[in-house]
Amino acid sequence: MAEILRQESAAILRGESTAILRLDGITKRFGPVLANDGIGFALAEGEVLALLGENGAGKTTLMNILFGHYVADEGTVHVAGQELPPGQPGAALAAGVGMVHQHFTLAENLTVLDNVALGTRPLFSLSSGRRAARARLRQLSEDFGLAVDPSARVADLSVGERQRVEILKALYRDARVLILDEPTAVLTPQEVDALFATIRKAVAKGLAVVFISHKLGEVMAVADRVVILRRGAKVAEMRTAETDRHRLAEAMVGAEIVPPEVPPATPGEVLFRLDQVSVAGSPGLRDASLALRAGTITGIAGVSGNGQRALADLLSGLAFPESGAVELKGSALADWSPRQAVAQGIARIPEDRHATGTIADFDLTENAMLEDYARPPMSRKGWLDWGRARKRAEAIIEGYDVRCPGPSVPIRLLSGGNMQKLILGRVLEAGPAIILANQPTRGLDIGAVTYVHRQLLAARERGAAVLLISEDLDELRALSDVIHAIHDGELSPAFARGEITVKELGLWMAGQGGRHAA
Amino acid sequence: MRLEPVEAPTLARRLGYPAAALAATVVVAALLAAVAGGNPAAVLGQIVDGAVGTKFARLETLNRATPLIFTGLAVAVAFRAKLWNIGAEAQLYLGAVATVLIGTQSGLPGPLVIPAMAAGAVIAGAAMLLGPTLLKTKLGVDEVVTTLLLNFVVLLFVGYLLEGPMKDPMGMGWPKSPSLPKEARLPRIVEGLRLHWGFGLALICALGVWLVQAKTTLGFEMRAVGLNARAARFAGMPVNAVLAKTALISGGLAALAGFSEVAGLKGNLTADISPGFGYTGIVVAMLALLNPLGVVVSALFVAGIFVGADSMSRSAGVPSYIADILLATALLFMVLALMLSRFRVVRG
Numbered sequence: 001m002a003e004i005l006r007q008e009s010a011a012i013l014r015g016e017s018t019a020i021l022r023l024d025g026i027t028k029r030f031g032p033v034l035a036n037d038g039i040g041f042a043l044a045e046g047e048v049l050a051l052l053g054e055n056g057a058g059k060t061t062l063m064n065i066l067f068g069h070y071v072a073d074e075g076t077v078h079v080a081g082q083e084l085p086p087g088q089p090g091a092a093l094a095a096g097v098g099m100v101h102q103h104f105t106l107a108e109n110l111t112v113l114d115n116v117a118l119g120t121r122p123l124f125s126l127s128s129g130r131r132a133a134r135a136r137l138r139q140l141s142e143d144f145g146l147a148v149d150p151s152a153r154v155a156d157l158s159v160g161e162r163q164r165v166e167i168l169k170a171l172y173r174d175a176r177v178l179i180l181d182e183p184t185a186v187l188t189p190q191e192v193d194a195l196f197a198t199i200r201k202a203v204a205k206g207l208a209v210v211f212i213s214h215k216l217g218e219v220m221a222v223a224d225r226v227v228i229l230r231r232g233a234k235v236a237e238m239r240t241a242e243t244d245r246h247r248l249a250e251a252m253v254g255a256e257i258v259p260p261e262v263p264p265a266t267p268g269e270v271l272f273r274l275d276q277v278s279v280a281g282s283p284g285l286r287d288a289s290l291a292l293r294a295g296t297i298t299g300i301a302g303v304s305g306n307g308q309r310a311l312a313d314l315l316s317g318l319a320f321p322e323s324g325a326v327e328l329k330g331s332a333l334a335d336w337s338p339r340q341a342v343a344q345g346i347a348r349i350p351e352d353r354h355a356t357g358t359i360a361d362f363d364l365t366e367n368a369m370l371e372d373y374a375r376p377p378m379s380r381k382g383w384l385d386w387g388r389a390r391k392r393a394e395a396i397i398e399g400y401d402v403r404c405p406g407p408s409v410p411i412r413l414l415s416g417g418n419m420q421k422l423i424l425g426r427v428l429e430a431g432p433a434i435i436l437a438n439q440p441t442r443g444l445d446i447g448a449v450t451y452v453h454r455q456l457l458a459a460r461e462r463g464a465a466v467l468l469i470s471e472d473l474d475e476l477r478a479l480s481d482v483i484h485a486i487h488d489g490e491l492s493p494a495f496a497r498g499e500i501t502v503k504e505l506g507l508w509m510a511g512q513g514g515r516h517a518a
Numbered sequence: 519m520r521l522e523p524v525e526a527p528t529l530a531r532r533l534g535y536p537a538a539a540l541a542a543t544v545v546v547a548a549l550l551a552a553v554a555g556g557n558p559a560a561v562l563g564q565i566v567d568g569a570v571g572t573k574f575a576r577l578e579t580l581n582r583a584t585p586l587i588f589t590g591l592a593v594a595v596a597f598r599a600k601l602w603n604i605g606a607e608a609q610l611y612l613g614a615v616a617t618v619l620i621g622t623q624s625g626l627p628g629p630l631v632i633p634a635m636a637a638g639a640v641i642a643g644a645a646m647l648l649g650p651t652l653l654k655t656k657l658g659v660d661e662v663v664t665t666l667l668l669n670f671v672v673l674l675f676v677g678y679l680l681e682g683p684m685k686d687p688m689g690m691g692w693p694k695s696p697s698l699p700k701e702a703r704l705p706r707i708v709e710g711l712r713l714h715w716g717f718g719l720a721l722i723c724a725l726g727v728w729l730v731q732a733k734t735t736l737g738f739e740m741r742a743v744g745l746n747a748r749a750a751r752f753a754g755m756p757v758n759a760v761l762a763k764t765a766l767i768s769g770g771l772a773a774l775a776g777f778s779e780v781a782g783l784k785g786n787l788t789a790d791i792s793p794g795f796g797y798t799g800i801v802v803a804m805l806a807l808l809n810p811l812g813v814v815v816s817a818l819f820v821a822g823i824f825v826g827a828d829s830m831s832r833s834a835g836v837p838s839y840i841a842d843i844l845l846a847t848a849l850l851f852m853v854l855a856l857m858l859s860r861f862r863v864v865r866g
Contacts, residue, residue, distance in 0.1 A: 031522050316752065339754030350752060359746040370742070370753035379735050386733075 019078075020045050020208045021066075021097075021177050026075035028061055035061040036072070037233040043177065048199060048209045050223035050240075052216070052252055054445040055416070058232040059212045060102070063179050067099045068092045079177065098170025099179040104162050106154045112165050113137060113150040116172045140171050144201050145194065159303055160191040167198065178202060179210045184218055185471065186303055189506035196222050214252070216245045217474075228252050253446045260454045263461070265481040265497075268294030270327075271434050271465040272315070277324030283489035285310040287324065290484065290491060292434060292465035297456060298494075299480030300469040302509050307489035308469050309351070312438045315467060316348045317341030329433070342371050344434075347427035347459075351438040351469075353416065357423045360412035364404060365393040367411045368426050396425030401451070417448030424455050435459055435466045441475060453479060473502060487511040521861040535859040539851035546847045547840065556836040568829025569822035575829065577713050581783060583814075583821035585610070585792070587720035588775035589799025590806065590813040591727050596768035598731065598808050599744040601651060601761055605665030606772035607796025608672035609646045613639035613773025615676060617780045618684065618695045618787045621702035628701040635702060636719075636777050643773020644766040646672070651765035655758040669796065677789050686786070695787040704782035716778030720814075723771060727810035730767075740764050772796065801849050807856070820845060 019042035028036040036058045043049050051059050064070045066077050068089040077084045079095040092099075106115050117133045137150050146164040154162060163183060170178055180199075184192045199209055199222055213219055219226055220240055228236040228251045236251040249257055272292040279285035285307050292298050302308055313319035314326070317338035326333040328344060341348065350356040358367045369378050369389045377388050393407040400421045404414055411419060420440065427435070437456060441449040456466055456479065470476050476483060483500065485492040485508030492508040500508075507513045524531065547565075548558035569579050589606040596603035603609075616638035620626075626634055650664035679685075680693040688696070704714040731737035739760045742750040751757045779791055802820055806812030827841030 031524075317754070318752065337754065338752055339756075342754050348752075355746070356749050356752045359742055359749050361745050362742070366738070366742075370749070373738055374735050374754075382735050384733055384735060384738060 019043055020080055021210075022078040023062070023066065024076050024078075026062060026065055026077070027073050028058075028065060028070060029073055034232050036065065036075075037231075038075070039229065039232075039234045040075070041227045041234065041237065043208045043210065045176070045206045045208050046203050047225065048203055048211055048223045050219040050226045051210060051212045051229065052214065052219050052226050052248060053229035054214055054252060055443045056231075056445065057229040057252075059229055060181060061232075062229070063099065063181060063210070063212060066092065067097060067179065093173060096174060096176035097179065098167075098173060098175030098177065100163065100166040100170060100181065100183060102181045102185065104166055106162060106165060106169075108155040109153065111151050111153055112148055112157075112168075115154055115165055116150075116169045118169075120173060137168065137172065140168055143205070144168075144171065144198050146198055159186045159305070160188070160194075163187070163191075163195070164198075171202075175207065177208045177210065179212070181212045182214075183211070184213065184215065188303055188509045189473065189502050190510060191506075192218070215474075216248050216252075219248065220245055230254055249446075257446055257450070259478065260450060260457055262457060262479065265297075265460065266295045267481070268463060270294075271329055272467075273325075273327040274314075275325040275327070277314070277321045277326055279310040279314050279319050280322055281307075281310045281313075281319070281489075283307045283310070285314065285491075286489040288489075288491040290494075292467055293482075294433070294463045294465050295460055296481040297460050297466040297468050297479050299476040299483040300467065300486050300491075301473060301476050301483060301505055302469075302471070302486035304471055306486050306509075307491075308438070308486060310489065311467075311486070311491075312351060312436060312469060315341070315346060315434075315436045316350070317346075339374075345430070345432045347430075347432035347435040347464075349420075349423055349427060349435070349437045349440045351442075353419050353423055358411050358419055361410050363410055364397065364402070364407045364414075364422060365390045367422060368393040368396050368407075371426060392429075396422060396429065399429075400425035400455075417444045417451070420444060420448060420452060424452065428455060428459060431462065431464075432459075433464055435464050436469075437466060438469045439471065440468070441470070441472065449475075473505065477502070485509045485513060487513075520864050521857075522864050523861055524859075527859055532859050535855035536852060539855035540848070542851045543844065543848040547844050550840055550843060551834075551836055554836040554840065556834045561830055561834050561836055561840075564830035564834055565823065565826035567826070569826030574712075575825065577711060579818065579822045579825045580713055580717055582825050583817040584714075584717045584720050584782070585775035585779050585795040586798055586802050586817035586821055587717075587724060587814055588778065589772050589795050590802030590817050591720075591723055591810055592768045592770075592772035592775075593799045593803035594806065594808040594810055594813050595727055595731075595740070595771065596647075596764055597744075597803060599740040599761060599764040600747070601654075601744075601764050601768065602662045603647055603665055603765070603768050603772075604662055604800070605647060605650065605668050605796070606768075606775070606799045607669045607792060607794065608665070609643035609769045609772035610776040610779075610792050610796050611672050611676050612642040612646050612776070614776030614780045614787050614791055615679065615684070616642035616773070617777045618698065621698040621781065622696050631702045632704065632781065635781055636774065639773040639777035640770035643769040643771075643776070645769070646773070647765040647769030648762060651761055655761055673789070676787070680787065680789055684787070693789060697786045698781060702781060703785060704778070714778075714782035716782035719774065719778065723774065724810050724814050727767075727771075731810065736760070736763060772799070775799075798845075801845055804849060805852055823848075 021043040024040045026036050026039045039062055053059050065072045068087055068091060071087040079097060082095060084095060085091050113134055116137055121129055134150055141147060146168055148161050148164045154165060183195060187195060203209060211223055223240050226238050226240055226248060227234060230252060270291045270293050274288050274290040276287045276289055277285060278287060283306060300308060310319060314321065317336055317340055320336050372378050377385060379385060390407055397404060397407060402418050402421045404418060440452050460466055468479060481497050482494045484494055485505055487509055488511055492513050548562060551558045551561035568575055570576050589610060592606045593603060617635045620635045620638045621631060624631060624634060650661045653659040653664060654661045680695060684695045686694050686696040704716055707713050707715055707718055739755050742755060743757050743760045747757050775795055780787055784791060798820060802813055802816045805816035823844050824841050827838045830836060831838035
């Protein structure tokens with residue numbers, strides 16, 4: 001079987017076999033940015049093609065063109081030999097292209113069955129056809145290993161289950177090409193395994209799958225062939241059987257990546273302690289206990305939306321505990337606000353650097369002084385000292401390698417990585433004792449990710465206590481001295497470095513820790 | 519068709535489109551004048567002449583601009599912090615009421631009465647806007663609705679005052695308040711010329727607002743809250759307190775328009791003291807891109823159109839309503855021009 005596949009895709013590469021999907025010379029500009037530069041590839045039935053590239057490499061743009069959300073400036077898309085009219089998602093759907101977006105597109109207040117059947121039935125019909133639809137959905141669920149209750153409301157489903165519904169939706173419409181955009185970002189390790197099993201069942205039945213990702217391990221595990229994008233252009237195409245992670249990474253980044261070394265930790269005293277703390281919210285935080293020690297990095301692993309926000313808000317000064325004891329540098333929390341948190345020496349790297357961490361239309365000088373504008377030397381008696389503010393911004397730009405035209409450009413013109421570097425500079429300059437890093441590397445390219453990691457490790461070396469909240473298990477396992485999983489607002493016990501396997505961590509992230517894990 | 523942001527607009531782009539907007543406004547005005555039966559060139563000439571052609575006209579324009587500077591500043595300050603104060607009209611009227619009450623009832627000695635009137639007006643206007651702002655920050659009530667509707671409440675309240683408790687017993691039945699005594703009237707800037715110190719105060723206020731916005735921590739907070747309240751809160755800014763302070767400044771500025779009209783120009787309070795200065799202040803502020811110094815320029819422009827159109831209608835027989843249409847056209851073209859200077863239109 002595998003041999004046949006290989007021959008087939010080789011034939012596709014030579015242009016001898018007809019492909020189920022073919023993209024030719026796709027070019028797309030957004031203003032001055034060349035998002036896609038003459039990209040082309042072909043895909044056969046029964047094949048998994050991975051589209052690998054860093055954030056901003058042009059993967060999602062390319063798929064949006066394929067699906068008809070965007071109109072390409074140049075290039076064509078063929079499905080089963082037929083050219084797709086540009087800009088018509090309906091045509092793509094009819095031709096058998098199904099897409100599972102990174103952010104799901106489900107109607108939350110409808111049932112699974114209604115979501116799946118939505119738009120597939122004629123507008124006016126005497127019989128609703130629900131019985132047939134239900135039977136078909138059941139059959140698909142069984143065939144592809146996508147267990148989900150057809151009559152459950154989508155709002156009540158977990159993120160993993162919602163993804164299954166999205167896939168079922170595509171299969172229900174007789175998709176022949178299934179596009180999965182970063183499908184593992186929201187899953188626990190166990191759910192990732194189940195998804196891969198589904199993908200294998202799908203290709204065995206002759207579907208073609210496009211798997212978009214920036215995670216090398218997953219690409220190696222699930223794909224037959226890899227197309228690598230960098231800065232909008234296709235830089236390589238390889239068969240996974242004939243390559244390895246190392247070569248993929250090099251092709252993706254364009255340079256060799258050296259992960260930072262993590263020296264052994266020298267734990268100091270507890271700087272921040274939660275004892276049976278609850279914070280309101282959905283899910284909020286329930287009876288969480290945690291201790292951040294000087295000179296360590298504490299990692300929080302979890303699927304997003306499981307209480308990470310409440311934990312981050314608590315440390316940021318935005319939330320106040322409902323019950324339980326919070327101890328900051330040995331004394332109980334009294335007056336608590338974001339300004340108080342800053343004054344207590346907590347460096348806060350927020351989850352959303354665009355909406356929370358910076359003000360888009362403020363320039364770099366203004367963004368650099370957001371947290372301490374009200375104190376000398378940035379201001380005296382209410383009067384701002386713009387000269388000093390500008391000097392400080394210049395110092396951060398210099399010291400933290402922020403690539404920008406100068407301190408007086410609006411920060412919205414900067415890339416995510418440079419924006420994050422400015423935030424790092426803003427919060428780390430004063431040598432804070434406690435650092436909250438909430439998804440500090442999400443959406444950054446590998447160079448910026450490595451930079452952020454080095455900064456966090458340097459702060460740990462200096463004796464800071466770091467709380468690292470992340471959805472990237474590789475990152476967490478590489479950096480964390482202590483790791484907790486979070487599920488539905490509850491924190492798992494603390495595990496020291498190397499004390500827990502990915503599998504066990506996955507169970508804790510799914511709320512089944514301690515039960516199945518031996 | 520789509521819009522794509524222009525990342526770094528050139529100076530030509532930023533000034534060219536607004537200039538084109540003004541040109542387009544003139545063209546529309548000429549067309550309207552022709553439709554109304556006038557000679558377009560003559561009508562436009564008479565508007566300009568009526569606004570700045572004579573010494574009297576120029577003073578009249580400055581006088582008309584004075585309340586517009588105050589209400590324009592009030593709107594500019596509030597909008598900058600995304601506090602949508604549509605109630606400058608109400609704040610103006612309450613300021614006028616406070617001015618008359620203190621001016622006629624307090625019995626303060628001469629040099630104290632004018633500062634007391636101004637202070638009273640500011641307090642009344644500030645309080646008027648503080649209510650809706652607290653409703654917004656505490657309960658999430660939309661201030662657009664509350665401030666807009668309170669305009670009508672206050673206008674009716676003033677009508678009641680002028681028919682009842684504040685009615686001038688010597689007014690021969692007209693709904694007007696008693697006149698201010700001489701020492702409670704704002705002096706002329708130059709003796710013999712019909713321009714009072716309200717205009718000077720307006721200029722000082724514009725400079726003050728600019729200083730606050732550009733140089734102080736409060737101004738920094740107001741701009742930050744307006745651009746991104748969430749990031750401002752995260753950074754440690756007291757967002758609700760900033761909005762409350764903004765409301766006090768904005769309401770106070772609008773009330774000074776009432777103070778200036780009563781103490782500088784009219785000498786008493788009638789229910790028609792403002793022909794919509796509060797609402798026109800929104801136009802003034804938008805034309806000035808919420809820049810406090812720009813407010814002075816745009817207030818002069820708007821006042822010039824009104825004064826010039828009044829004068830033109832007397833001689834050319836074209837209705838002075840053309841001024842309203844001109845302003846509306848200017849505003850629409852200007853908004854369009856501003857969008858076009860920041861975005862380019864792309865096909866597909």
